Amino acid sequence: MAGLLGARPAVPRPGGCGWATLLLLLLPVQAAQKAELSGEAAGATINHSLALIHRLQELLQNGNASDVTLRVRTAGSDEVKVFHTHQLLLALQSEAFERLLQNQSVVTLQEPADSAALFEKFIRYLYCGEISILLHQAIPLHRLASKYGVSTLQRGVAEYMKSHLASESSQGHVVGWYHYAVTIGDAGLQERCLQFLAWNLSAVMGGAEWGAVSGELLALLLVRSDLVLQSELELFSAVEEWVGRRQPEAPVAVKVLRAVRYAMIPPSRLFQLQTQSAVMARHYGALQDLLFQAFQFHSASPVHLAKYFDVNCSMFLPRNYLSGPWGSPWLITNPARDDRSTSFQTQLGPSSHDAGKRVTWNVLFSPRWLPVSLRPVYSDSASSALPSVRLEDGRPRLVITPAMTSSDFAGVSFQKTVLVGVRQQARILVKHAYSFHQSTDELPDFLAQADLQRRNSEYLIDGSLHLHLIVKPVYHSLIKVRK
Numbered sequence: 001m002a003g004l005l006g007a008r009p010a011v012p013r014p015g016g017c018g019w020a021t022l023l024l025l026l027l028p029v030q031a032a033q034k035a036e037l038s039g040e041a042a043g044a045t046i047n048h049s050l051a052l053i054h055r056l057q058e059l060l061q062n063g064n065a066s067d068v069t070l071r072v073r074t075a076g077s078d079e080v081k082v083f084h085t086h087q088l089l090l091a092l093q094s095e096a097f098e099r100l101l102q103n104q105s106v107v108t109l110q111e112p113a114d115s116a117a118l119f120e121k122f123i124r125y126l127y128c129g130e131i132s133i134l135l136h137q138a139i140p141l142h143r144l145a146s147k148y149g150v151s152t153l154q155r156g157v158a159e160y161m162k163s164h165l166a167s168e169s170s171q172g173h174v175v176g177w178y179h180y181a182v183t184i185g186d187a188g189l190q191e192r193c194l195q196f197l198a199w200n201l202s203a204v205m206g207g208a209e210w211g212a213v214s215g216e217l218l219a220l221l222l223v224r225s226d227l228v229l230q231s232e233l234e235l236f237s238a239v240e241e242w243v244g245r246r247q248p249e250a251p252v253a254v255k256v257l258r259a260v261r262y263a264m265i266p267p268s269r270l271f272q273l274q275t276q277s278a279v280m281a282r283h284y285g286a287l288q289d290l291l292f293q294a295f296q297f298h299s300a301s302p303v304h305l306a307k308y309f310d311v312n313c314s315m316f317l318p319r320n321y322l323s324g325p326w327g328s329p330w331l332i333t334n335p336a337r338d339d340r341s342t343s344f345q346t347q348l349g350p351s352s353h354d355a356g357k358r359v360t361w362n363v364l365f366s367p368r369w370l371p372v373s374l375r376p377v378y379s380d381s382a383s384s385a386l387p388s389v390r391l392e393d394g395r396p397r398l399v400i401t402p403a404m405t406s407s408d409f410a411g412v413s414f415q416k417t418v419l420v421g422v423r424q425q426a427r428i429l430v431k432h433a434y435s436f437h438q439s440t441d442e443l444p445d446f447l448a449q450a451d452l453q454r455r456n457s458e459y460l461i462d463g464s465l466h467l468h469l470i471v472k473p474v475y476h477s478l479i480k481v482r483k
Helices: 017-038 049-062 087-093 095-100 113-117 119-128 135-147 151-163 174-184 187-199 201-205 208-212 215-222 232-246 250-258 267-276 278-282 284-299
Strands: 068-074 080-085 106-111 327-333 340-347 358-369 395-402 412-424 427-436 464-475
Touching: 049 119, 068 113, 080 087, 080 119, 087 095, 087 119, 106 113, 113 119, 113 135, 119 135, 135 151, 135 174, 151 187, 174 187, 174 208, 174 215, 187 201, 187 215, 187 427, 201 208, 201 232, 208 232, 215 232, 215 250, 232 250, 232 278, 250 278, 250 284, 267 278, 267 284, 278 284, 327 340, 340 464, 358 464, 395 412, 395 464
Parallel strands: 068 106
Antiparallel strands: 068 080, 327 464, 340 358, 358 395, 412 427, 412 464
Protein backbone atom coordinates (compact mmCIF):
# COMPACT_ATOMS: atom_id res chain seq x y z
CA MET A 1 0.00 0.00 0.00
CA ALA A 2 2.89 2.34 0.81
CA GLY A 3 4.35 1.63 -2.61
CA LEU A 4 1.10 2.52 -4.35
CA LEU A 5 1.01 5.88 -2.60
CA GLY A 6 4.55 6.71 -3.63
CA ALA A 7 5.93 6.76 -0.07
CA ARG A 8 9.22 5.15 0.88
CA PRO A 9 8.96 1.52 2.14
CA ALA A 10 8.32 1.34 5.88
CA VAL A 11 7.06 -1.19 8.35
CA PRO A 12 4.80 0.59 10.84
CA ARG A 13 4.30 -1.19 14.12
CA PRO A 14 0.89 -2.87 14.58
CA GLY A 15 -1.76 -0.38 15.58
CA GLY A 16 0.64 2.50 14.87
CA CYS A 17 -0.34 5.88 13.47
CA GLY A 18 1.02 5.09 10.01
CA TRP A 19 -1.62 2.42 9.31
CA ALA A 20 -4.36 4.32 11.14
CA THR A 21 -3.77 7.50 9.14
CA LEU A 22 -3.59 5.64 5.83
CA LEU A 23 -6.90 3.92 6.57
CA LEU A 24 -8.49 7.26 7.42
CA LEU A 25 -7.21 8.78 4.19
CA LEU A 26 -8.25 5.82 2.04
CA LEU A 27 -11.81 5.36 3.32
CA PRO A 28 -13.26 8.34 1.36
CA VAL A 29 -11.30 7.24 -1.74
CA GLN A 30 -12.67 3.67 -1.53
CA ALA A 31 -16.21 4.97 -1.08
CA ALA A 32 -15.84 7.18 -4.16
CA GLN A 33 -14.46 4.27 -6.20
CA LYS A 34 -17.42 2.05 -5.24
CA ALA A 35 -19.85 4.76 -6.28
CA GLU A 36 -18.13 5.09 -9.66
CA LEU A 37 -18.09 1.33 -10.25
CA SER A 38 -21.79 0.94 -9.46
CA GLY A 39 -22.67 2.71 -12.73
CA GLU A 40 -25.72 4.42 -11.24
CA ALA A 41 -26.89 7.52 -13.07
CA ALA A 42 -27.91 9.38 -9.91
CA GLY A 43 -24.60 10.18 -8.17
CA ALA A 44 -23.85 12.09 -5.00
CA THR A 45 -20.83 13.26 -3.03
CA ILE A 46 -20.55 12.34 0.63
CA ASN A 47 -18.03 14.66 2.30
CA HIS A 48 -16.66 13.70 5.70
CA SER A 49 -13.48 15.79 5.39
CA LEU A 50 -14.27 17.81 8.53
CA ALA A 51 -14.55 14.61 10.54
CA LEU A 52 -11.21 13.48 9.13
CA ILE A 53 -9.56 16.76 10.11
CA HIS A 54 -11.06 16.43 13.60
CA ARG A 55 -9.59 12.92 13.93
CA LEU A 56 -6.17 14.17 12.82
CA GLN A 57 -6.33 16.98 15.39
CA GLU A 58 -7.11 14.42 18.06
CA LEU A 59 -4.06 12.41 17.00
CA LEU A 60 -1.85 15.44 17.65
CA GLN A 61 -3.61 16.53 20.81
CA ASN A 62 -3.60 13.13 22.50
CA GLY A 63 -0.37 11.82 20.98
CA ASN A 64 -2.08 8.54 20.08
CA ALA A 65 0.30 6.06 18.45
CA SER A 66 2.95 8.77 17.93
CA ASP A 67 6.27 7.58 16.54
CA VAL A 68 8.28 10.85 16.61
CA THR A 69 9.09 13.23 19.46
CA LEU A 70 10.02 16.83 18.68
CA ARG A 71 11.83 18.78 21.40
CA VAL A 72 11.71 22.52 20.62
CA ARG A 73 14.25 24.52 22.58
CA THR A 74 13.84 28.29 22.82
CA ALA A 75 17.06 30.13 21.92
CA GLY A 76 18.65 31.87 24.90
CA SER A 77 16.44 29.99 27.36
CA ASP A 78 16.17 26.64 29.12
CA GLU A 79 12.54 26.29 28.01
CA VAL A 80 11.82 23.12 26.02
CA LYS A 81 8.45 22.22 24.46
CA VAL A 82 7.76 18.56 23.64
CA PHE A 83 5.46 17.42 20.82
CA HIS A 84 4.47 13.80 20.21
CA THR A 85 3.89 13.61 16.48
CA HIS A 86 3.59 11.20 13.56
CA GLN A 87 6.31 10.79 10.99
CA LEU A 88 3.98 10.12 8.07
CA LEU A 89 2.02 13.36 8.47
CA LEU A 90 5.10 15.52 9.00
CA ALA A 91 6.85 13.98 5.98
CA LEU A 92 3.79 14.46 3.76
CA GLN A 93 3.84 18.22 4.40
CA SER A 94 7.56 18.93 4.76
CA GLU A 95 10.58 17.57 2.90
CA ALA A 96 12.75 19.01 5.67
CA PHE A 97 11.00 16.86 8.27
CA GLU A 98 11.20 13.88 5.94
CA ARG A 99 15.00 14.22 5.89
CA LEU A 100 15.28 14.92 9.61
CA LEU A 101 13.23 11.89 10.64
CA GLN A 102 14.77 9.26 8.39
CA ASN A 103 16.95 7.64 11.05
CA GLN A 104 15.78 9.08 14.36
CA SER A 105 12.60 9.24 16.37
CA VAL A 106 13.62 12.01 18.80
CA VAL A 107 14.69 15.35 17.29
CA THR A 108 15.78 18.51 19.12
CA LEU A 109 15.07 21.79 17.30
CA GLN A 110 16.42 25.25 18.19
CA GLU A 111 14.08 28.18 17.47
CA PRO A 112 13.98 31.93 18.28
CA ALA A 113 11.56 32.88 21.04
CA ASP A 114 8.86 34.24 18.69
CA SER A 115 9.01 31.11 16.47
CA ALA A 116 9.07 28.71 19.44
CA ALA A 117 5.94 30.39 20.83
CA LEU A 118 4.08 29.53 17.59
CA PHE A 119 5.50 26.06 17.00
CA GLU A 120 2.38 24.28 18.25
CA LYS A 121 0.24 26.33 15.86
CA PHE A 122 2.69 25.49 13.06
CA ILE A 123 2.56 21.75 13.76
CA ARG A 124 -1.23 21.88 13.96
CA TYR A 125 -1.27 23.34 10.43
CA LEU A 126 0.69 20.32 9.20
CA TYR A 127 -2.08 18.08 10.54
CA CYS A 128 -5.22 19.95 9.47
CA GLY A 129 -4.12 22.51 6.82
CA GLU A 130 -5.70 25.45 8.64
CA ILE A 131 -4.22 28.21 10.76
CA SER A 132 -5.34 31.49 12.33
CA ILE A 133 -2.87 34.35 12.21
CA LEU A 134 -2.40 37.79 13.78
CA LEU A 135 -0.27 40.67 12.49
CA HIS A 136 2.63 40.11 14.89
CA GLN A 137 2.68 36.37 14.08
CA ALA A 138 3.20 36.74 10.33
CA ILE A 139 7.01 36.94 10.30
CA PRO A 140 7.74 34.06 12.74
CA LEU A 141 5.18 31.82 10.99
CA HIS A 142 6.66 32.61 7.57
CA ARG A 143 10.12 31.94 8.99
CA LEU A 144 9.02 28.50 10.25
CA ALA A 145 7.35 27.67 6.94
CA SER A 146 10.50 28.67 5.05
CA LYS A 147 12.86 26.76 7.34
CA TYR A 148 10.90 23.51 7.10
CA GLY A 149 9.92 23.88 3.44
CA VAL A 150 6.14 24.15 3.84
CA SER A 151 5.53 26.06 0.61
CA THR A 152 1.74 26.31 0.95
CA LEU A 153 2.06 28.06 4.29
CA GLN A 154 4.83 30.28 2.92
CA ARG A 155 2.58 31.50 0.11
CA GLY A 156 -0.42 31.84 2.40
CA VAL A 157 1.40 34.01 4.94
CA ALA A 158 2.97 36.15 2.18
CA GLU A 159 -0.49 36.80 0.69
CA TYR A 160 -1.83 37.59 4.17
CA MET A 161 0.90 40.20 4.60
CA LYS A 162 0.20 41.81 1.22
CA SER A 163 -3.54 42.06 1.96
CA HIS A 164 -3.17 43.35 5.54
CA LEU A 165 -0.77 46.26 5.05
CA ALA A 166 -3.51 48.72 6.00
CA SER A 167 -4.60 46.87 9.14
CA GLU A 168 -4.20 48.90 12.31
CA SER A 169 -1.64 47.90 14.93
CA SER A 170 -0.36 49.76 17.97
CA GLN A 171 3.33 49.61 16.98
CA GLY A 172 2.93 49.45 13.20
CA HIS A 173 3.99 46.48 11.11
CA VAL A 174 4.59 47.52 7.49
CA VAL A 175 8.15 48.75 8.07
CA GLY A 176 9.07 45.49 9.81
CA TRP A 177 7.47 43.47 7.01
CA TYR A 178 9.46 45.44 4.41
CA HIS A 179 12.75 44.76 6.18
CA TYR A 180 11.84 41.07 6.47
CA ALA A 181 10.96 40.95 2.75
CA VAL A 182 14.41 42.36 1.95
CA THR A 183 16.01 39.66 4.12
CA ILE A 184 14.22 36.79 2.36
CA GLY A 185 14.40 38.36 -1.11
CA ASP A 186 10.63 38.64 -1.69
CA ALA A 187 10.54 41.41 -4.32
CA GLY A 188 6.73 41.36 -4.58
CA LEU A 189 6.23 41.97 -0.85
CA GLN A 190 8.95 44.64 -0.87
CA GLU A 191 7.20 46.59 -3.63
CA ARG A 192 3.77 46.32 -1.99
CA CYS A 193 5.19 47.60 1.31
CA LEU A 194 7.02 50.46 -0.44
CA GLN A 195 3.86 51.45 -2.30
CA PHE A 196 1.78 51.46 0.88
CA LEU A 197 4.38 53.51 2.77
CA ALA A 198 4.65 56.01 -0.11
CA TRP A 199 0.89 56.52 -0.42
CA ASN A 200 0.35 56.82 3.35
CA LEU A 201 3.56 58.51 4.42
CA SER A 202 1.91 61.15 6.60
CA ALA A 203 0.27 58.43 8.71
CA VAL A 204 3.54 56.48 8.92
CA MET A 205 5.62 59.53 9.90
CA GLY A 206 3.23 60.25 12.75
CA GLY A 207 3.20 56.65 13.98
CA ALA A 208 5.32 54.46 16.22
CA GLU A 209 7.09 52.67 13.35
CA TRP A 210 8.79 55.79 11.92
CA GLY A 211 11.75 55.27 14.24
CA ALA A 212 12.17 51.71 12.93
CA VAL A 213 12.71 52.86 9.32
CA SER A 214 16.21 51.95 8.18
CA GLY A 215 18.48 54.36 6.33
CA GLU A 216 18.17 52.27 3.17
CA LEU A 217 14.36 52.31 3.29
CA LEU A 218 14.22 56.04 3.99
CA ALA A 219 16.52 56.75 1.05
CA LEU A 220 14.31 54.64 -1.25
CA LEU A 221 11.21 56.54 -0.14
CA LEU A 222 12.72 60.00 -0.48
CA VAL A 223 13.58 59.61 -4.17
CA ARG A 224 9.94 58.89 -5.05
CA SER A 225 7.66 61.56 -6.48
CA ASP A 226 4.47 59.67 -5.58
CA LEU A 227 4.82 60.26 -1.82
CA VAL A 228 1.50 61.42 -0.32
CA LEU A 229 1.98 63.94 2.49
CA GLN A 230 0.80 67.36 3.60
CA SER A 231 3.84 69.32 2.38
CA GLU A 232 7.59 69.09 1.84
CA LEU A 233 8.04 70.94 5.12
CA GLU A 234 6.27 68.09 6.91
CA LEU A 235 8.69 65.68 5.25
CA PHE A 236 11.74 67.69 6.35
CA SER A 237 10.45 67.77 9.93
CA ALA A 238 10.03 63.98 9.91
CA VAL A 239 13.51 63.44 8.41
CA GLU A 240 14.95 65.83 10.99
CA GLU A 241 13.29 63.83 13.77
CA TRP A 242 14.57 60.56 12.27
CA VAL A 243 18.16 61.86 12.09
CA GLY A 244 17.96 63.16 15.66
CA ARG A 245 16.57 59.88 16.97
CA ARG A 246 18.67 57.39 15.01
CA GLN A 247 21.92 59.40 15.00
CA PRO A 248 23.14 57.78 11.74
CA GLU A 249 26.65 58.18 10.41
CA ALA A 250 27.29 61.48 8.64
CA PRO A 251 27.11 60.08 5.07
CA VAL A 252 23.69 58.54 5.75
CA ALA A 253 22.36 61.73 7.36
CA VAL A 254 23.62 63.83 4.45
CA LYS A 255 22.11 61.44 1.89
CA VAL A 256 18.59 61.60 3.34
CA LEU A 257 18.74 65.34 4.03
CA ARG A 258 19.83 66.06 0.45
CA ALA A 259 16.84 64.04 -0.84
CA VAL A 260 14.43 66.65 0.58
CA ARG A 261 13.10 68.93 -2.18
CA TYR A 262 13.85 72.30 -0.57
CA ALA A 263 12.55 74.21 -3.61
CA MET A 264 9.07 72.98 -2.67
CA ILE A 265 9.29 74.78 0.71
CA PRO A 266 8.29 78.48 0.83
CA PRO A 267 11.37 80.73 1.21
CA SER A 268 10.10 82.25 4.46
CA ARG A 269 10.05 78.78 6.03
CA LEU A 270 13.49 77.99 4.60
CA PHE A 271 14.86 81.06 6.43
CA GLN A 272 13.34 79.74 9.67
CA LEU A 273 14.90 76.29 9.15
CA GLN A 274 18.33 77.85 8.63
CA THR A 275 18.14 79.59 11.99
CA GLN A 276 16.13 77.07 14.06
CA SER A 277 16.99 73.57 12.85
CA ALA A 278 19.86 71.99 14.78
CA VAL A 279 20.13 69.15 12.23
CA MET A 280 20.38 71.59 9.31
CA ALA A 281 22.97 73.65 11.18
CA ARG A 282 25.05 70.50 11.82
CA HIS A 283 25.05 69.52 8.13
CA TYR A 284 24.76 72.98 6.59
CA GLY A 285 27.93 72.63 4.53
CA ALA A 286 26.48 69.60 2.71
CA LEU A 287 23.12 71.32 2.11
CA GLN A 288 24.22 74.84 1.24
CA ASP A 289 24.15 74.38 -2.54
CA LEU A 290 20.61 72.96 -2.47
CA LEU A 291 19.34 75.81 -0.29
CA PHE A 292 20.97 78.36 -2.61
CA GLN A 293 19.25 76.78 -5.64
CA ALA A 294 15.93 76.75 -3.76
CA PHE A 295 16.15 80.48 -3.06
CA GLN A 296 17.08 81.11 -6.71
CA PHE A 297 14.06 79.03 -7.77
CA HIS A 298 11.72 81.24 -5.75
CA SER A 299 13.32 84.57 -6.68
CA ALA A 300 13.38 84.29 -10.49
CA SER A 301 10.73 83.51 -13.04
CA PRO A 302 10.70 79.87 -14.19
CA VAL A 303 11.45 80.96 -17.76
CA HIS A 304 14.52 82.88 -16.62
CA LEU A 305 15.59 80.04 -14.31
CA ALA A 306 15.29 77.52 -17.14
CA LYS A 307 18.12 79.32 -18.97
CA TYR A 308 20.56 78.20 -16.30
CA PHE A 309 19.08 75.12 -14.60
CA ASP A 310 17.34 71.92 -15.60
CA VAL A 311 13.90 72.67 -14.14
CA ASN A 312 12.83 69.10 -14.94
CA CYS A 313 15.12 67.62 -12.29
CA SER A 314 13.52 66.06 -9.22
CA MET A 315 14.22 68.95 -6.81
CA PHE A 316 11.81 71.16 -8.82
CA LEU A 317 9.12 68.45 -9.16
CA PRO A 318 6.25 68.47 -6.61
CA ARG A 319 5.17 65.32 -4.81
CA ASN A 320 1.52 64.49 -3.99
CA TYR A 321 0.85 67.27 -1.47
CA LEU A 322 -2.48 67.32 0.38
CA SER A 323 -2.34 70.98 1.43
CA GLY A 324 -4.73 73.52 -0.11
CA PRO A 325 -2.61 75.12 -2.88
CA TRP A 326 -2.13 71.73 -4.56
CA GLY A 327 -5.63 70.29 -4.76
CA SER A 328 -8.88 69.56 -3.02
CA PRO A 329 -10.76 66.66 -1.37
CA TRP A 330 -14.01 65.55 -3.02
CA LEU A 331 -16.62 63.41 -1.30
CA ILE A 332 -19.14 61.88 -3.72
CA THR A 333 -22.24 60.53 -1.98
CA ASN A 334 -24.00 57.62 -3.68
CA PRO A 335 -21.45 57.68 -6.53
CA ALA A 336 -23.27 55.11 -8.70
CA ARG A 337 -26.35 57.34 -9.08
CA ASP A 338 -25.40 59.83 -11.81
CA ASP A 339 -22.70 62.15 -13.14
CA ARG A 340 -21.23 64.72 -10.73
CA SER A 341 -19.15 67.84 -11.20
CA THR A 342 -17.13 70.20 -9.05
CA SER A 343 -14.42 72.84 -9.38
CA PHE A 344 -11.40 73.90 -7.36
CA GLN A 345 -8.34 76.14 -7.61
CA THR A 346 -4.61 75.52 -7.38
CA GLN A 347 -1.58 77.76 -7.68
CA LEU A 348 -0.06 78.02 -11.13
CA GLY A 349 3.33 76.69 -10.05
CA PRO A 350 5.48 75.87 -7.01
CA SER A 351 7.73 78.90 -7.52
CA SER A 352 6.99 81.99 -5.40
CA HIS A 353 6.97 83.86 -8.72
CA ASP A 354 3.72 81.99 -9.55
CA ALA A 355 2.33 81.54 -6.03
CA GLY A 356 -0.19 84.37 -6.38
CA LYS A 357 -1.55 83.09 -9.69
CA ARG A 358 -4.49 80.69 -9.56
CA VAL A 359 -5.84 78.12 -11.99
CA THR A 360 -9.47 77.02 -11.81
CA TRP A 361 -10.19 73.39 -12.65
CA ASN A 362 -13.48 71.78 -13.67
CA VAL A 363 -13.99 68.13 -12.74
CA LEU A 364 -16.55 65.66 -14.11
CA PHE A 365 -17.11 62.21 -12.63
CA SER A 366 -19.17 59.64 -14.52
CA PRO A 367 -19.92 56.30 -12.84
CA ARG A 368 -20.97 54.57 -16.10
CA TRP A 369 -19.14 56.23 -18.96
CA LEU A 370 -19.19 54.38 -22.28
CA PRO A 371 -16.23 54.52 -24.66
CA VAL A 372 -17.06 55.62 -28.21
CA SER A 373 -16.60 52.06 -29.47
CA LEU A 374 -19.49 50.85 -27.27
CA ARG A 375 -21.95 53.68 -27.83
CA PRO A 376 -25.07 52.88 -29.91
CA VAL A 377 -25.09 54.07 -33.51
CA TYR A 378 -28.46 55.31 -34.76
CA SER A 379 -29.53 54.38 -38.27
CA ASP A 380 -32.76 54.46 -40.35
CA SER A 381 -32.11 50.92 -41.47
CA ALA A 382 -33.55 48.30 -39.14
CA SER A 383 -31.08 45.75 -40.43
CA SER A 384 -28.17 47.81 -39.16
CA ALA A 385 -29.40 47.99 -35.58
CA LEU A 386 -26.74 47.17 -33.02
CA PRO A 387 -27.23 45.09 -29.87
CA SER A 388 -28.45 47.12 -26.93
CA VAL A 389 -25.74 48.48 -24.64
CA ARG A 390 -26.07 47.55 -20.99
CA LEU A 391 -25.33 49.86 -18.07
CA GLU A 392 -22.78 47.33 -16.84
CA ASP A 393 -20.70 48.02 -19.94
CA GLY A 394 -19.95 51.51 -18.66
CA ARG A 395 -16.99 52.21 -16.42
CA PRO A 396 -16.07 55.01 -13.99
CA ARG A 397 -14.41 58.01 -15.55
CA LEU A 398 -13.00 61.29 -14.23
CA VAL A 399 -11.94 64.31 -16.30
CA ILE A 400 -10.05 67.37 -15.01
CA THR A 401 -9.77 70.36 -17.36
CA PRO A 402 -8.79 74.00 -16.84
CA ALA A 403 -11.68 76.47 -16.78
CA MET A 404 -9.61 79.10 -18.56
CA THR A 405 -6.80 79.51 -21.01
CA SER A 406 -3.94 81.85 -20.36
CA SER A 407 -0.55 82.75 -21.72
CA ASP A 408 0.69 82.15 -18.19
CA PHE A 409 0.37 78.41 -18.88
CA ALA A 410 3.25 78.62 -21.35
CA GLY A 411 6.14 76.48 -20.16
CA VAL A 412 4.00 74.62 -17.64
CA SER A 413 2.25 71.26 -17.93
CA PHE A 414 -0.03 69.76 -15.30
CA GLN A 415 -0.04 66.21 -14.00
CA LYS A 416 -3.24 65.15 -12.27
CA THR A 417 -3.40 62.59 -9.48
CA VAL A 418 -6.54 61.14 -7.90
CA LEU A 419 -6.22 59.49 -4.49
CA VAL A 420 -8.91 57.01 -3.44
CA GLY A 421 -9.38 56.75 0.31
CA VAL A 422 -10.71 53.73 2.17
CA ARG A 423 -11.46 53.10 5.81
CA GLN A 424 -9.33 50.56 7.63
CA GLN A 425 -10.48 50.21 11.23
CA ALA A 426 -10.53 53.81 12.53
CA ARG A 427 -8.23 55.26 9.84
CA ILE A 428 -8.77 56.56 6.32
CA LEU A 429 -5.87 55.45 4.14
CA VAL A 430 -5.00 55.72 0.46
CA LYS A 431 -5.92 52.54 -1.41
CA HIS A 432 -5.03 53.72 -4.92
CA ALA A 433 -3.32 56.66 -6.57
CA TYR A 434 -4.11 57.25 -10.25
CA SER A 435 -2.00 59.71 -12.28
CA PHE A 436 -2.94 61.04 -15.73
CA HIS A 437 -2.72 64.11 -17.95
CA GLN A 438 -6.36 65.03 -18.54
CA SER A 439 -8.74 62.12 -17.96
CA THR A 440 -8.77 58.59 -16.62
CA ASP A 441 -9.36 57.35 -20.17
CA GLU A 442 -5.59 57.08 -20.14
CA LEU A 443 -5.86 54.44 -17.37
CA PRO A 444 -7.54 51.10 -18.12
CA ASP A 445 -7.80 50.20 -14.41
CA PHE A 446 -9.40 53.34 -12.91
CA LEU A 447 -11.75 52.04 -10.16
CA ALA A 448 -11.99 48.81 -12.12
CA GLN A 449 -12.53 46.74 -8.97
CA ALA A 450 -14.60 49.29 -7.06
CA ASP A 451 -18.15 47.97 -7.75
CA LEU A 452 -19.76 51.30 -6.86
CA GLN A 453 -23.23 49.72 -7.06
CA ARG A 454 -22.61 47.93 -3.75
CA ARG A 455 -22.98 50.20 -0.74
CA ASN A 456 -20.67 47.92 1.25
CA SER A 457 -17.92 48.10 -1.37
CA GLU A 458 -14.49 48.44 0.25
CA TYR A 459 -13.96 51.55 -1.91
CA LEU A 460 -16.86 53.37 -0.20
CA ILE A 461 -17.01 54.90 3.26
CA ASP A 462 -20.58 55.07 4.55
CA GLY A 463 -21.79 54.81 0.96
CA SER A 464 -19.58 57.65 -0.28
CA LEU A 465 -16.50 57.74 -2.50
CA HIS A 466 -13.64 59.68 -0.89
CA LEU A 467 -11.34 61.25 -3.47
CA HIS A 468 -8.52 63.78 -3.22
CA LEU A 469 -7.69 65.64 -6.42
CA ILE A 470 -4.11 66.88 -6.86
CA VAL A 471 -2.66 68.98 -9.68
CA LYS A 472 1.13 69.01 -9.97
CA PRO A 473 2.57 71.78 -12.17
CA VAL A 474 5.75 70.79 -13.99
CA TYR A 475 7.99 73.42 -15.56
CA HIS A 476 9.48 72.76 -19.00
CA SER A 477 13.11 73.23 -19.89
CA LEU A 478 13.80 75.73 -22.63
CA ILE A 479 14.55 74.30 -26.08
CA LYS A 480 17.83 75.73 -27.27
CA VAL A 481 17.94 76.44 -31.01
CA ARG A 482 21.28 76.27 -32.75
CA LYS A 483 22.16 79.41 -34.66
